[in-house]
Amino acid sequence: MAKTTTKSAAKAAPKTKTVTPVSERKSSGHLDRRQATIRLLGKTDDVLIIGGIAGAKDDAMGAAGGDVAHCYALGGAMGAACAMGLGLALAQPTRRVFVVTGEGELLMNSGTLATIGVLNPPNLSIVVLDNEYYGETGYQPSHTARGVDLVKIAEGSGIKATRMVTKESELDDAARMLRQSNGTSFVVAKVAPTDPERVPHSRDGNWQRQRFVRTVAAWKK
Amino acid sequence: MAKKPAGSKVAPARTAKRASAAEDWPNTVYRLLREGGVTQFAYVPDAGHSVCISRSLADPDVQSVALTTEEEGVALVCGAHLGGAKAVLLMQSSGVGNTINLLSLAEFGRFPFLTLVSMRGEFGEGNPWQYAMGQAVTKVLEAMGVQVLRAEKPEEVEEVLRAAMTMTWQSGMRVAVLLTQRLLGAKVFAPAT
Numbered sequence: 001m002a003k004t005t006t007k008s009a010a011k012a013a014p015k016t017k018t019v020t021p022v023s024e025r026k027s028s029g030h031l032d033r034r035q036a037t038i039r040l041l042g043k044t045d046d047v048l049i050i051g052g053i054a055g056a057k058d059d060a061m062g063a064a065g066g067d068v069a070h071c072y073a074l075g076g077a078m079g080a081a082c083a084m085g086l087g088l089a090l091a092q093p094t095r096r097v098f099v100v101t102g103e104g105e106l107l108m109n110s111g112t113l114a115t116i117g118v119l120n121p122p123n124l125s126i127v128v129l130d131n132e133y134y135g136e137t138g139y140q141p142s143h144t145a146r147g148v149d150l151v152k153i154a155e156g157s158g159i160k161a162t163r164m165v166t167k168e169s170e171l172d173d174a175a176r177m178l179r180q181s182n183g184t185s186f187v188v189a190k191v192a193p194t195d196p197e198r199v200p201h202s203r204d205g206n207w208q209r210q211r212f213v214r215t216v217a218a219w220k221k
Numbered sequence: 222m223a224k225k226p227a228g229s230k231v232a233p234a235r236t237a238k239r240a241s242a243a244e245d246w247p248n249t250v251y252r253l254l255r256e257g258g259v260t261q262f263a264y265v266p267d268a269g270h271s272v273c274i275s276r277s278l279a280d281p282d283v284q285s286v287a288l289t290t291e292e293e294g295v296a297l298v299c300g301a302h303l304g305g306a307k308a309v310l311l312m313q314s315s316g317v318g319n320t321i322n323l324l325s326l327a328e329f330g331r332f333p334f335l336t337l338v339s340m341r342g343e344f345g346e347g348n349p350w351q352y353a354m355g356q357a358v359t360k361v362l363e364a365m366g367v368q369v370l371r372a373e374k375p376e377e378v379e380e381v382l383r384a385a386m387t388m389t390w391q392s393g394m395r396v397a398v399l400l401t402q403r404l405l406g407a408k409v410f411a412p413a414t
Contacts, residue, residue: 053346077326083293084300084326090261090284091304111289119286186361205330212303220305 020139022194027132027145029190031168032199034041036189037063039171040127040178041098048088048216052101054082054136055196056129060100068202069215075203079109082126083176086116089124092216096123096179103130103144103188105165110153117158125178126154126186131193139193154186244405246378247272250337253379254309257386261286261301261308263294269339269405270311291316295323299332307390310336314355314399317362322364327395334367334395336386345407358399367395373403 037059041047044064049071057073059112064071074080085099104111106128116124132145144150151164161181163174165188174187202208244252253272254262262277263286264270277285288294288299294310301308312320317338341348342355359369368388372381378400385396 009401027337041255048304057414076329077296077323079292079300080323080326083288083296084303086286086293087261087263087300087306087308088300088304089300090286091301095304109293110289110294114289115286115293119284205326209303209330209332213305215302217305 006095015062018138025139025193027193029131029192031189031191033191034062034127040175042175047096047098050081050085050099052105053078054101056100058196060200061199069211071101072208072212078105081105082112085124099126101128103128104134104142107143113154113157120183122182124184128188130188131191133193150188150206159184159186163187166190178220246375249379251276259307259309261306263288264298264311265291265316267313267339291319292323295320295327298334299326302318302332304369312338314338314340314358314407317358318354328366330334335389336397338397339400342401344402347410362397369396371399371401373401379409
C-alpha cells in the first residue's frame with residue numbers, strides 16, 4: 001500500500017530539468033567552438049597544449065588532431081588550466097604553449113590572470129571558449145551572460161595582447177596575435193552554446209603526464 | 222692552482238657543499254632547493270618564507286612567481302613538471318586550505334609535488350583565528366595524499382628537507398614540509414586589552 005502511494009507521488013511531482021535544452025540556451029556567441037579552436041590554434045605539431053576541464057579539453061584535442069602526447073587534457077581540478085600553462089611556459093620558454101579553457105573555469109581562478117600578467121611570458125597563449133553557460137553541469141548561465149567581460153579582466157591584470165572574437169572574419173587576426181605577440185596573449189571567443197563533440201581519450205592523468213613529459217624531453221633533442 | 226677566468230663570479234651559495242656554521246636555516250633551505258634543481262619558486266607573500274622569496278627574486282637563474290592564491294601554485298608546479306622543470310610551492314598553513322581540490326591534479330596525475338608550509342595556529346599562536354586551519358593542515362594534506370614531514374628545530378631543517386626532496390623527485394611523491402611555529406617563532410602580538 002505504502003509502495004503504491006510513493007509511486008503515485010513520484011509521478012505527480014513536477015519534472016526537474018537537469019539540462020537546459022539547446023533551443024532555450026541564449027548566448028551572444030555564434031561561433032562554432034571546434035572550428036574556432038582549430039583556426040585560433042593553427043598548426044599544432046610543435047606546440048604544447050593544456051586543455052581545460054569539460055568541453056574545452058575536447059576542443060583542444062580536436063584542434064590538436066586527437067588524443068596526442070603534447071596535449072594534457074584536464075578532467076577535474078577546475079581552475080587549474082591557466083596556472084598549469086604558466087608553469088609549462090616558464091619551463092619551456094622556447095616553445096609555444098596554448099591553454100584552451102572555458103569561461104567557467106577561468107572565472108573560478110581569474111586571479112591567475114594577474115599572476116600571469118606580472119610575468120607576461122611571450123610564449124603563453126590563452127584561448128577562452130566563452131559560451132556564456134556552465135555546460136557540463138546542465139547549461140546554467142555563467143557570469144559572462146550577465147555582463148562580466150573577461151577581456152577587460154585580462155587587460156586589468158596587465159595582459160596587453162587581448163582580443164574578443166565574435167565573428168569568423170576576426171579569427172585569423174586573433175590567431176596571428178596569439179602567435180606573434182611579444183607578451184602573453186589572451187583571446188575570448190564567443191562560441192555558440194552547443195555540446196562539444198567529444199574526443200575519445202585516455203582519462204588516466206598519470207599516463208597522460210608520463211607520455212607528455214617523455215615527448216617534450218624527446219623534442220628538445 | 223687553477224686560474225679563474227677573468228670576470229667570473231663566485232656564487233658561494235651554490236658552490237658550497239655543506240652549510241657553513243654561519244648559514245642560518247632559511248638560507249640552507251634556498252641552497253638545498255637550488256642544488257636540487259628547483260627553478261620555479263611559487264608563493265603567496267609570507268614572512269616565514271621571506272628569505273626564499275627574496276633570494277628567488279634576486280636569482281637570475283630562477284622564476285619567482287607571486288600567486289594570488291595557493292591553488293594556482295599546485296597547478297603551476299604540475300605544469301612545470303610537464304615541461305621538465307622542478308618547482309616548489311611556498312605557502313602559509315592558512316593557504317593549505319585553498320589548495321585542496323587542486324591537489325586532485327597532483328594526486329590523480331601522480332605529479333612529483335613539493336610544498337613548504339610555514340605554520341600558524343599551533344605552538345605559541347596569539348591569533349585565535351589561525352587555529353582552525355593550522356590544526357587541520359596535516360589532516361587535510363594527508364586526506365589528499367600528501368606526505369607530511371615536520372621540522373621543529375633549526376638543526377633538523379636540512380635533514381628533513383633532503384628527505385622530502387628525495388621523496389618528491391626520486392620517488393615521485395607529493396610531500397609537504399611543515400616549518401613549524403616552534404622553528405619560526407610565534408608572531409608577537411600586543412597583549413589583548
